Amino acid sequence: MDSIPILTLKRLPKYLETLYQLKKTGIRTVTATKIAVFTDVHMTQVRKDLAYTGVVGTPKVGHRIDDLINAIEQCLNWNDVSSCFLVGVGHLGKALMGYSELSRKGLRIIAAFDAKPEATGSYLHGIPIYGMDKFTNLLSRLHVHIGIITTPAEAAQEVANLMVENGVIAIWNFTPVKLELPTEIIVENIDMSASLAVLSRRVAEKLYNTAPRDLI
Amino acid sequence: MDSIPILTLKRLPKYLETLYQLKKTGIRTVTATKIAVFTDVHMTQVRKDLAYTGVVGTPKVGHRIDDLINAIEQCLNWNDVSSCFLVGVGHLGKALMGYSELSRKGLRIIAAFDAKPEATGSYLHGIPIYGMDKFTNLLSRLHVHIGIITTPAEAAQEVANLMVENGVIAIWNFTPVKLELPTEIIVENIDMSASLAVLSRRVAEKLYNTAPRDLI
Numbered sequence: 341m342d343s344i345p346i347l348t349l350k351r352l353p354k355y356l357e358t359l360y361q362l363k364k365t366g367i368r369t370v371t372a373t374k375i376a377v378f379t380d381v382h383m384t385q386v387r388k389d390l391a392y393t394g395v396v397g398t399p400k401v402g403h404r405i406d407d408l409i410n411a412i413e414q415c416l417n418w419n420d421v422s423s424c425f426l427v428g429v430g431h432l433g434k435a436l437m438g439y440s441e442l443s444r445k446g447l448r449i450i451a452a453f454d455a456k457p458e459a460t461g462s463y464l465h466g467i468p469i470y471g472m473d474k475f476t477n478l479l480s481r482l483h484v485h486i487g488i489i490t491t492p493a494e495a496a497q498e499v500a501n502l503m504v505e506n507g508v509i510a511i512w513n514f515t516p517v518k519l520e521l522p523t524e525i526i527v528e529n530i531d532m533s534a535s536l537a538v539l540s541r542r543v544a545e546k547l548y549n550t551a552p553r554d555l556i
Numbered sequence: 557m558d559s560i561p562i563l564t565l566k567r568l569p570k571y572l573e574t575l576y577q578l579k580k581t582g583i584r585t586v587t588a589t590k591i592a593v594f595t596d597v598h599m600t601q602v603r604k605d606l607a608y609t610g611v612v613g614t615p616k617v618g619h620r621i622d623d624l625i626n627a628i629e630q631c632l633n634w635n636d637v638s639s640c641f642l643v644g645v646g647h648l649g650k651a652l653m654g655y656s657e658l659s660r661k662g663l664r665i666i667a668a669f670d671a672k673p674e675a676t677g678s679y680l681h682g683i684p685i686y687g688m689d690k691f692t693n694l695l696s697r698l699h700v701h702i703g704i705i706t707t708p709a710e711a712a713q714e715v716a717n718l719m720v721e722n723g724v725i726a727i728w729n730f731t732p733v734k735l736e737l738p739t740e741i742i743v744e745n746i747d748m749s750a751s752l753a754v755l756s757r758r759v760a761e762k763l764y765n766t767a768p769r770d771l772i
Contacts, residue, residue: 341764350753379734380736422759441648445749445756493577510755512755516569529751532657533569534570535566536569536663538565539726540632540661543702545558546742
């Protein structure tokens with residue numbers, strides 16, 4: 341399986357969204373030009389990205405939408421559902437456990453873990469919640485390769501280490517911590533704090549820079 | 557209020573996390589060098605970033621941790637809590653409504669809206685849920701400046717337009733849609749699909765490229 345550039349991978353879900361929407365309207369075929377218009381990506385780039393999926397279009401007609409959807413989903417491995425463990429059943433963890441979109445995109449949380457004993461032994465959205473004492477045992481026994489970390493920041497590195505020591509090869513990290521891990525481990529970060537920092541400051545700059553002048 | 561570079565803004569929450577943790581251990585002062593080690597950002601960069609907060613350290617001693625926390629929080633406007641509206645009470649929307657971390661970081665969801673009538677009229681985590689028919693009226697009456705979009709992709713642009721027409725100046729967009737808005741509108745995107753695309757593909761590449769060889 342060839343390696344696909346990271347920026348291409350990040351654009352493929354956008355194309356997919358567009359294709360799902362076009363399909364709903366009853367359209368059967370689409371050109372790269374049309375996808376470019378809808379997603380605001382340059383046409384040349386769309387063509388290059390689609391080439392990675394291995395799908396071949398017909399000149400002037402374009403691509404069959406169903407073929408393209410299949411090719412991209414396969415490319416992203418969203419047809420195969422991978423099992424994963426989640427650690428940290430706080431608000432964000434619970435949110436992800438209930439986020440049905442994940443399994444549509446190839447990721448199924450089969451167990452959740454939390455350090456606080458009061459949460460353990462129960463189920464949420466059909467997913468069992470265990471104490472951390474069961475974590476390494478279940479992880480290595482079930483051959484789970486993907487871990488989601490939604491713990492408080494201070495616990496993130498330790499949980500990541502445990503994951504990697506027990507066979508996890510990819511971590512989806514929702515904490516603001518930059519994890520220190522062997523280079524072969526795949527890490528994707530969703531840093532809501534960084535995004536919120538930019539938003540809050542820009543709003544403050546805008547409100548403070550315009551409001552006082554109105555009052556003078 | 558001066559404009560702070562976006563990359564600095566994105567690093568400030570990382571410094572904050574480190575400072576919160578150091579403070580817990582009872583330490584009172586910290587140098588930029590130490591922050592650099594903990595956050596894995598270059599020392600020169602840490603110094604530059606901290607300079608934007610306006611805080612001044614003592615040579616050889618460094619900064620008082622409390623002063624630095626205050627300065628960064630103020631810089632990010634996390635001391636002031638801004639009200640915001642959320643549209644799209646699906647799994648992700650519900651998750652954000654219950655995510656207490658947000659108000660610690662200056663953002664309070666005061667009302668949520670959904671197109672499906674069955675959700676409306678109820679409360680979740682103390683936040684009222686209204687139908688979209690009440691949206692523009694409440695938005696303009698309450699002078700809310702920030703909107704969160706957690707709708708399905710196909711509704712995102714329309715909701716964003718309604719927000720901007722009724723006084724919203726900043727949008728936190730959790731859909732994979734690239735919103736088309738006037739340039740003065742502040743938009744921050746959290747694209748979980750793009751992140752998951754990278755993760756899934758990299759895992760597939762790794763598993764398919766190593767597993768078969770073991771079997772030969």
